Amino acid sequence: MSAPLLNVQGLCVEFGPKAAPIRVINDVNLRVDPGEAVGIVGESGSGKSITSLSILRLVPEPPSRIAAGSITFEGRDLLAMPKSQLRHMRGRDIAMIFQEPMSSLNPVMTVEAQIGEAIMLHERMSRAERRARVIQLLRLVGIPDPESRLKAYPHQFSGGMRQRVMIAIAVACNPKLLIADEPTTALDVTIQAQVLDLMKDVREKLNTAILLISHDLGVIAEVCERVLVMYAGHVVEDADIRSLFENPKHPYTRGLLRAVPSLTDERSRLYQIPGSVPQAGSIKQGCPFYARCDLRQNICAQTMPAMSRHSSSHQAACWVTQNLSEVRSA
Amino acid sequence: MARYILVRVLDSIPTILLVLTLVFLAMRILPGDPALAVLGDNAHPETIARFREQFGLNDPLWLQYLNFLRDVFTFDFGNSLVKNAPVATLIANNLPYTLELTLAAMVIGITFGIPLGVMAAVRRNKWQDNGFRVFSLVGYAVPDFYLGAVLLLTFSLSLGWFPINGAGTDFASRMHHIVLPALTLAMLKMAFIGRLTRTSLLEVLGRDYVRTARAKGASERRVVYRHGLRNALLPLSTGLGLSILSTLSGSVAVELVFNRPGIGRLLIEAITERDYPVIQAGVVVFASVVVIVNLLMDLVYVAVDPRIRVQ
Amino acid sequence: MATIEQDFAPPEPGLSQRLRRVFFGRTATVIATITVALFIFVAAFAPWLAPYDPMAQSFISINKPPSWEHWLGTDQFGRDVLSRMIWGSRNSLIFGFLSPVLAALIGGTLGVLSGYFGGILDRIVTRLVDMLLSFPELLLAILVAAALGGGFWNVVAVLTVAFTPGFARVARATTLSVKQEPYIESAIAAGVRTPVIILRHVVPNIMAPIVVLMTLWAASSIRLEATLSFLGIGTQPPAPSWGNIIREGLANIFATSWPIIAGGLAITIVVLAISIIGDQVRDELDPEIN
Amino acid sequence: QNSSNVIRIAVSAGGPRSVDPNQTTQGADNWSTEQMFEQLVRPRDGQFATTDDEYVPTLATSWEASDDGLTWVFQIRQGVQFHKGFGEMTAEDVVHSFNRARFDGVNTAVMGNIADVQASGDYEVTFTLTGPDPLFLGSTVFQNGASIVSKRAEEEKGEGFNTDSIGTGPYQLDRFDIENGVFLSRFEDYWDGPANIERVECLYIADTTAQTLALISGDVDIIEAVRAPGWVDQIRQRDSSLLVDMTNPGSFMTLHFNLNVAPFDNPLVRKAIATSISSEIVANAMAPMGQPTFTLSPPEYPTGWAHDELPEELRYDHDPEAARELLREAGFPNGIEFTANTSQREDYRSSMLIVQELMRASGINMRLNIMDHSAYHGSNRQDQNTLALHAASFPPVALDYMMRYLSTGAEVKPDGSGGTNYSHYGITIPGVDDELAAMQRATTMEEYTEIGRGIELKLQEDLPVMGLMTLGFTAIRNPRVDLGYEVESGYARWRFHRATKA
Amino acid sequence: MNQPIIQAENVGKIFPGGGGGLWRPAPPDVRAVDGVSFEMTRGETLAVVGESGCGKSTLGRLLLRLIEPSSGRVLIEGTDITTLSGAEMRQMRRKVQMVFQDPYGSLSPRRTIAQLIAEPLQVFGLVKNRRQMRERVAELLTQVGLPPSVMDRNPRQFSGGQRQRIGIARALSVDPSFIVADEPVSALDVSIQAQIINLMQDLQQEKQFSFLFIAHDLAVVRHIAHRVAVMYLGQVMEIGTKRQIYEVPQHPYTQALLSAAPEARLDRPYRRIVLKGDVPSPTAVPEGCSFHTRCPLAQGICRVERPPLAQVAPGQMAACHFAAPNSLGVAAAGPSLDKSNSPRARA
Ligand SMILES: Nc1ncnc2c1ncn2[C@@H]1O[C@H](COP(=O)(O)OP(=O)(O)OP(=O)(O)O)[C@@H](O)[C@H]1O
Ligand SMILES: Nc1ncnc2c1ncn2[C@@H]1O[C@H](COP(=O)(O)OP(=O)(O)OP(=O)(O)O)[C@@H](O)[C@H]1O
Ligand SMILES: [Mg+2]
Ligand SMILES: [Mg+2]
Ligand code: NI
DSSP states (O other), rough: OOSSSEEEEEEEESSSSSSSSSSEEEEEEEEEEOOOEEEEOOOOSSSHHHHHHHHHTTTTTTTTTEEEEEEETEETTTTTTTTHHHHHOOOOTEEEOOOOOTSSOTTTOOHHHHHHHHHHHHHOHHHHHHHHHHHHHHHHTTTTSSHHHHOOOOOGHHHHHHHHHHHHHHHHHOOSSEEESSSTTSSSHHHHHHHHHHHHHHHHHHOOEEEEEESOHHHHHOSEEEEEEEEEEEEEEEEEEEHHHHSOOHHHHHHHHSSSSOOOOOOSSSSOSSSSOOTTTOOSSOOOOOOGOOOOOHHHHSSSSOEEEEEEHHHHHHHOHHHHHHHHHO | OOOHHHHHHHHHHHHHHHHHHHHHHHHHHHHOHHHHHHHHHTTTHHHHHHHHHHHHTSOHHHHHHHHHHHHTTTTTOBOOOOSSSSSSHHHHHHHHHHHHHHHHHHHHHHHHHHHHHHHHHHHSHHHHHHHHHHHHHHHSSOOHHHHHHHHIIIIIISSOSOOOSOSSSSSSHHHHHHHHHHHHHHHHHHHHHHHHHHHHHHHTSHHHHHHHHHHHOOHHIIIIIIIIHHHHHHHHHHHHHHHHHHHHHHHHHHHHTTTTHHHHHHHHHHHHHHHHHHHHHHHHHHHHHHHHHHHHHHHHHHHHHHHHHHH | OOOOOOOOOOOOOOOHHHHHHHHHSHHHHHHHHHHHHHHHHHHHEEEESSSSSOOOOOOOOOOOOOOSSTTTTTTTTBHHHHHHHHHHHHHHHHHHHHHHHHHHHHHHHHHHHHHHOOOOHHHHHHHHHHHHHHSSSHHHHHHHHHHSSSSSSHHHHHHHHHHHHHHHHHHHHEEEEHHSSHHHHHHHTTTOOOHHHIIIIIIIHHHHHHHHHHHHHHHHHHHHHHHHHHHHHSSSSSSOHHHHHHHHHHHHHTTOHHHHHHHHHHHHHHHHHHHHHHHHHHHOOTTTOO | OOOOTTEEEEESSSSSSHHHHHHHOOOOGGHHHHHHHHOOOOOOOOOOOSSSGOOESSSSEEEEOOOTTTTTEEEOOOBBBBBGGGEEEOOOHHHHHHHHHHTTSSTTTGGGHHHHEEEEEETEEEEEEOOOTTTHHHIIIIIIGGGOOOOOHHHHGGGGGGGGGOSSEEEEEEETTTTTTTEEOOOOOOTTTSSSSSSSEEEEEEEEEHHHHHHHHTTEEEEEEEOSTHHHHHHHHHHHTTTEESSSSSSSEEEEHHHHHHHHSSHHHHHHHHHHHOOOHHHHTTTTEEESSSSSSOOTTTOOOOOGSOOOOGSSOOOOOHHHHHHHHHTTTTOOEEEEEEEOSSSHHHHHHHHHHHHHTEEEEEEEEEHHHHHHHHHHHTTOOSSEEEEEOOSSSSSHHHHHHOOOGGGOOTOOSOOOOTTTTTBBBSHHHHHHHHHHHHOOOHHHHHHHHHHHHHHHHHHEEEEEEEEEEEEEEOEEEEEEOOOSSSSOOOTTTOEEEO | OOOOOOEEEEEEEEEEEOOOOOOOOOOOOOEOOOOOEEOTTTEEEEEEOOOTTHHHHHHHHTTSSSSSSSSEEEEEEEEGGGEEEEEEEEHHHTTEEEEOOOOTOOOOOOHHHHHHHHHHHHHHOOOOHHHHHHHHHHHHHHHOOOOOOGGGSSSGSSSSSHHHHHHHHHHTTTOSSEEEETTTTSOOOOHHHHHHHHHHHHHHHHHHEEEEEEEHHHHHHHHOOOEEEETTTTTTEEEEEEEHHSSSSOSSSHHHHHHHOOOOSSSSSSOOOOOOOOOOOOSSSOOTTTTTTTTTTOOHHHHHHOOEEOOOOOOOEEEOOOOOOOOOOOOOOOOOOOOOGGGOOOO
């Protein structure tokens, strides 16, 4: 195994007053290798965004804070690093794209200025060189006739085009890791297809590792090789995409896969997971999925199961399936 | 763009007309008789009648209204009933003092208010922020005439640092005279502008594009000034318009306290003296300033907001 | 079909509960609330609390400094300054609350109607509101007061006129956004009549910003009344109001400065306290406004 | 800055309106016209002349009346120069000045008795009167409007004369600044020798507080006092060296009952009110400016009655209980209640507030509607008031104010075209028109005074109007300035031609 | 089959640009719905799919006359509702109800659940007194899978899925014969979405109301609809039975839509057709075929002539010049679109 590009260990994030914190991210481990595409899925509020923001220490502080854990990038500890140093890694080594293309661009700056700024902050270049690079980037992300669009403002672009500009900003300095937080959720399906294609394209061309966050397993399946499933602030399953789809180990993942309607199978009835998604931090002990789980046992209510390994690339946090596989492997 | 400006200018016409009509009607229902105000309590009835005739106070209302409109649009407000001068001259004499005061107060207010607001926003919930919030609350709570009186009594009367009356003649003495009145008004402005800066900056700093800027690796300074303040300026420019106008109206009381010449004092005096032409002109001037400032602020808004500009 | 076991969130606080939280949430607000309550108490019980008749003159003791008989001294008519301050609080506080409430009623109704029905009414209302709003309240108040003259109801009318457009605008804007809410459409789809929709579904949902505006403007209103009285176009003497106590005090400044000090402090403290509460109300009810 | 070469006086008004003595309508403007102009005769500085004997020759050197009192011949002083090179004053200028006052001024009414003015020589002017007037000098010749102006200058300047007038006084106009004031400089060719102080500046400061502060800070030398209780004391408390100049008697403060309005139509009610009010208390409150009066005319004036001279039943001595008793008798056992308008001007407001308080003790509840000064006069003039306070200063010419207040011809009218007989005296109840006519016909001062005192007694009986007090016109003066004479009585302005400054 | 429960005849809605003024030009009109016709029978579920802004919600509102149509008619059980008076329309509302997309916004926040559910009942006088009202509410809550004990709570206390159940209960309270559901599940989490879809399916089977189901997610539609209409820029591009639409789509837009939808599986069933460009603004609908700006098949004729919605198979209609009518009833493949791009038939 090569050295990981990004390694998150035991990450915990809390909200609220220090005295009575609400823990919304609980002991998250996450690893991305160079050039790898990793996905995080989970329902709304499961902590996907907070996890990704924590990597660049962009979680709004206050009210939230990183309470425990370590995040290393190429062996350097991002959490221990002074902010000024971290700043130089932002955008250059690790870049981010956000969910809302409509609001993630500064409305009063031209497209050129915004992409140019990303370059300027990390590379010394003449004005002309920078402009050439901006044009090149716009072309890379498929904006037609980039020269004439340099002076345009974000409001003159459609949602899809704005997301392309965001991608251009993100890849401006050839980052080693691109974190994309639900980059296509706000887009229409036909536009989403365009953007996903673009991401795959960019990854191929620049050999960037990707951390893609989505609540849609379909989107992840298009782009990623490995998936983490999050539920109520916990990573409950971590597997390569194939074994996840073929042999999900966590009851939540299983339920999810069966609950998603399909374009092609016509089941007359969808499988339904009972109950509703708990508020992150509302579950103080035991497995967060306990209340909705059809395999639950007494132990589940008491202790949160640790991740157990099912294969070299498949781990899940479930007392029940863990024992089953132990039984099987024994 | 040119079209937008034109439309905006045309848009203000009905407003002005409405204001004018209201002014005119208001003047006619004012209690008190200008003839008596001018001629004094012991005036002879014949003298009064002659005066009424001379100033058209006996004409039917609609005729007075038409004359009034004609006068306004030809910038001819006639003669003051009380002072021996054309109203236009009175306005011309007084307006500079009021503008000077408003301007000075705004300059002080903006130069201190914006940085204070930025500081408070950046150091949110730290002592700087709390200190500023206390200042702005108190600044808002103290009535300006009271603050003015306190400053006047302390710095002019007791300490003798500043003059007591008037606005001065040469440049140096004008500057000397304006310090306290301008400071009085500026306190409120500082509180207001600072507060506005703080809230709009805080709001902007929570926006997604600020997160984008941070994710690019921009320094905190750059984030605040280049991305934050630029966008915070949008609501601020509307706020500034309001602030200019409230400074203007605040100058009425301050001019009275510091006994400075100015439109506000002229207007209040004219009201007590029932000097119709001056009241009318004063109100028209205030209304025009209001319309003009709003117009300018709209244009500023257009200039800073590409979403409107580029169209 | 099986009923799923439910985990219901604890009841979220309603408007009144949130208001309670406003008043007793933070130390500063608690102090402010107590202060305002104290002033309201003083105003309400002025006849019992004031040691003297605020109008009673005594020319053997004019311009006296504070003493045991007269805690804040006497003015140039030998009237007890403390008693005048106490009675004056009535004028100031009544303005503080009456005008915003009246303006909220009038402006709110206009705003809701024009926002809900749109059309010609809306165009007229927005036009008027825009026009009036472009004038600072004080300026508007001066102009209207100039026309009407001073006196209690005139000043109430002036301030109400000055505040109405603000309420109309907020009410209209919130009505417009509430009108967009699916629950309105849902009520229409259910066949509910328009007046019922307005009363049952629109009005309760625009109350928060209106309440916020009312508290914010209670402070403005007290300040404005003081300013108008100071300019001589507000509360008319001999009726005491903090503004005209200061005005008279200033003319008599070398004899006694207590009326000025007391009047200024009273205005500042009350306005400050109400603003603190107002800020808190805003933070609690409507982080969007301002 | 405040050098000894200049006297600065702050007057209470927004700005000067005119320095043409025939056009001034605002008392404050007279501070400058007083320095710029003179009349044919003047009383001694700082005094009112109570009889014609007390006038001293000024621009006239001597005068003589015919036996029937209908023709007056004045000898004009020779060698008097007008300001700014407008030449020597002649009889022409005098005639012109009087004609202006008769036909064109703001107070043409007081010139009504003049039938004709003629120049009967280069330095002689002859007046023909319509009726005899034992007080001709006071009632007519020493009027502001009868100040002598240059005919040539007036014809040259036309309208502009208003703000650029030419007279013969010790000071001439330098600058007329409608915002700040009137600036005068010494007239070197003044016939009585140039004044001591080089410049006189009349600064207009409407706000009384600002005015006071200006005096305290030494920016100005003289200010008009605020006629409110305790004001003079407070300013002396601040600076005991300040000097107080005051006229006595000052303005008449008179209370007019509107006889057309119930319950003032009831004489007992009027008497009750008179009894509830104490002139002494009101005057004392306004000390040192206030002086009690017991009739319409103050006791100092020829027609006035002193307290002790009056018959017991017409004194209306202050007695709250007696006032209650009178009300009870009038059919108001529970007291009465009414609303009266009054002006927000300090002297009016203070006086009425005190009166209000005094009446309250007798169960008379007067609600005050305090309004802007001009609005107040408007309401009086339109017969909208109930109990009107009126302030005006009059020379000791009884007929002047009695005509204004008591004659049927001066009755107030709802449309504002009437005069200042606010009580409708003579219309609602029989008045004193006959007596007034007799007074007009009187040829001797004794006769004139006798009738006048009779009228006063009838007034005390009918009570359409009552004298509340006189309120001295007062100015506060920086001790560096010495006027050169004592102020005792007179109009509300002082001359500075003899003033010096340390 | 019996009489159609609802008929749309050439319905259209143009939103005026509004605003404008004395001196400024009014912004262009929005052509939100443009000549849509279809009918539905009792117990049938018709799904309307399309991308954001294509006019789905507007169509739903038109059917309930929540907005006035600019053209065309809507008939409910044979009555033209576009000409009914206000009072008559209110009576008609008993038959037609709506469920909304936003579970957070569609319940008036300051009322209790009981008040909300009972509101339609009271409007139509279907309950006489409080007790009756509460009984009925309890019954409805049980039907949608909520314990009746919650009826005095406030909507704020419920999660999205629970609120959607309440919305459904409210719509069901008057026993309507037609329900429009505007994206009822798109705001919900995946695990909750399944619950609601199942619930609606069950209720529809039980009560046999006609159901217009608006969605943008083709996979969801597949589970609930009998027939599907695909909209683009205010027009129906294709309409047919579920089978026809998913297996033999005739319109290139339908095909592209199907192929673009991500699927949570590794073997993607459809080959990707990535459409170029963005959806044109409904203020400037292209001339000719409104899809021609993005259509991989566009020819000269598409730019000039708008293809009518024509029958391509029994029960299947498409608006494309190249979707040839096929009397056989089984359109084996799409129009002249490259064969390899056509959806893979199910094995
Ligand atoms: N400012 C905040 N204050 C309190 N809690 C917060 C705040 N921001 C987020 N949270 C909580 O943190 C948890 C995780 O939020 P996060 O945004 O990471 O979820 P997510 O998985 O990205 O959801 P989504 O799919 O809706 O984007 C949520 O339960 C949310 O309630
Ligand atoms: N009240 C309105 N006034 C003006 N334009 C409107 C109005 N309602 C909708 N539109 C416009 O009509 C078009 C169709 O809107 P509609 O809401 O029907 O689309 P939709 O298909 O439901 O979209 P979504 O999937 O986003 O809900 C859009 O361009 C929209 O902007
Ligand atoms: Mg998220
Ligand atoms: Mg929709
Ligand atoms: Ni007067």
